[in-house]
Amino acid sequence: MAQLLGSWRRHGSRQGAADLAAGVRLLVLDGRLPAGTGLPPEREVAAALDVSRTMVAAAWERLRADGLVVSRRGAGSWTALPRDTRRGEYDDSLDGLRPVIDLARAVPSSVAGVAEVAEAALPRLATELRGHGYYEQGLPELRERIAARYTERGLPTSADEILVTNGAHHGLALALRLLVGPGDRVLVEQPTYPNAIEAVRAAHALPVPVAMTDDGWDLDAVEATLRQAAPRLAYLIVDFQNPTGHQLTESARARLGAALRRARTPVVVDETQVELDLRAEPVPLPPLGAFAGDLVLATGSAGKSHWGGLRIGWVRASAELVDRLLAARRGLDLGTPVFEQLVLAELLGAPPAPLRERRATLAAQRDVLVDAVRAECPDWSFLVPDGGLSLWCRLPGPVSTRISAVAQNFGVRVVPGSFFAVHGGLERWLRLPYVRPAEELVEAVRRLSQAAASVAETRAPTAGDGLIPVT
Ligand SMILES: Cc1ncc(COP(=O)(O)O)c(C=O)c1O
Incomplete structure (x- = not known):
């Protein structure tokens, strides 16, 4: 912990306990000191940091008040995440007034009309209630509608090539369960x-990152990694990639498909953002499955x-892979709730007006966010994405974790660039989603610019600050 803390004391500061608490707080919030880590006795911490035990006790007291440290008599102290951070709730407020x-x-949030469709689906539910309700592969009419959308997008698909899951993330977890074993490598952007990344690690596999460039995918690097690392699986988001917003061009899809076929590497293609093309005239591109055939498991979502x-x-x-996924699923869960499937089947069968409205709203919110960042944070740079849900901002320095930690005090919650990396780093990047209403986005950027200014005022630790040199 002493090493992770580095030079925790602010230059010239006389508030040792506050500085120590702030240092530990940052380590807990950015995950370097995971929740549940046992803390050594106060006197040992005091000795390691060369401070008084009283100072450590005062710092721990502050952290306890913030819910970042929990102590129990006889059992010691350990790190924790405050309840609101852990559950991502946003019912807390900055000053008792402003959320x-x-x-x-x-x-x-939801598109318009879901409640009405849910109500209209109740008679269908009454019919379903007479049966057992276990559709392991998914409700046939929902699978038909999902398959029809793939056919429309240029990849002829039948209902037996669709497995309904509890979200796209469940689909990835099932694919990992079926195709990947402990120690296997999984190529990721x-x-x-x-x-x-969490799902790959939970499968005891090793994520192998291939860096995106400012223009999108480095296919030379993807091809080299397929050859040299021989990954068991790849996981790619080729439509409005989260977080960069890039979309793989049609010719690049053909090249990637050929590379995957040569290496015989199956790929999970995450299509959760594919319907979020925000151009005035959306440009539909053929799914990667049109170029890499049965090697592709596409995961999609109504989310x-x-x-x-x-x-x-x-x-x-492929129908054969769907059968194997079904077999792998049986050890985990036995199907998706019927009512929600009925509702989604209705939504997918209805005219696409709510989705068109969603795209227009997101495009307007993106433009508001773009203008706000350009006005309030002129030294941040980004490409305006054609689709998806966020701006991927390049910061003027490696301060992403510090900004996201400090932003909490200014009333904004953001996740730092390091969350999107396999081994940390990406400290010069910050993801800003444009999913909130315009006026909230403007206020959020105003608060973020204040957070960034306050970070710029405090000096970042440097090697001369007493960090232990490592050779
Ligand atoms: C790229 C990406 N994949 C998967 C998911 C999870 O999708 P679902 O909610 O359908 O499980 C998300 C949700 O944020 C996402 O951004």
Whole structure:
């Protein structure tokens, strides 16, 4: 802990306990000191940091008050995450009046009309109640509708090539369960969706990152990694990548498909953002499955197109792979709730007006965020994405974790660039989703610029500050 803390004392500061508490707070919030880590006795911490035991006790007291340290007599102390951070709730407020603005999640609220569709689905539910309700592969009419959308997008698909899941993330977990064993390598983009990194690790596999460039995918590097690292699986988000917003061009899809076929590497293609093309005239591109055939397991979801709370997603794969996924699923769960499937089947069968409205709202919110960042944080840079849910901002220095930690005090919740990396880093990057209403985005950016200014005022630790040299 002493090493992680580095030079925790602010230059010239006389508030040792406050500085120590702030240092530990940062380590806990950015995950370097994971929640549940046991803390050594105060006198040992005092000796390691060469401070008084009273100072450590005072710092621990502050952390206890913030919910970042829990102590129990006889059992010692350990780190913890405060309840609101852990559950991502945003019912807390900055000063008792202004709510904290949550830009940590890149998830929009529901499209219009879901409640009405749910009500209209009740008679169908009454019919279903007479049966057992276990559709292990998913409700046939929902699978038909999902398959029809793939056919429309240029990849002829039948209902037996669809497995309905409890969200796209469930689909990835099932694919990992089926295709990957302990120690296997899984190629991922860097940056990528943080929960995907978690899922790979939970499968005891090793994520192998391939860096994205400012222009998108470095296919030379992807091809070299497929050859040299021989990954058992790849995980890619080729449509409005989370967090960068890039979309793989049609010719690049053909090249990537050929590379995957040469290496015979199966790939999970995360299509959760594919319906979020924000151009005035959306440019539909053929799914990667059109270029890499049966090697592709596409995961999709109603989470971004309709509502995440439905918790419905799907996998599109060959019928043979779907059967194997089904077999792998039986050790885990036995199907997706029927009512939500009925609702989504209705939503997918209805005219796409709510989705068109969603795209227009997101495009307007993106433009407001772009203008706000350009006005308030002129030294941040980004590409304006054609789709997806966030701006991926390059900061003027390696301060992403510090800004996101300090931003809490200014009433904004953001996640630092390091969350999107396999081994940390990406400290010059910050993801800003545009899923909140315009006025909230403007206020959030105003608060973030204040947080960034306060970070710029405090000197970052340097090697001369007493960090222990490592050779
Ligand atoms: C890229 C990506 N994949 C998967 C998911 C999870 O999807 P679902 O909610 O359908 O499990 C998300 C949600 O934020 C996402 O951004």
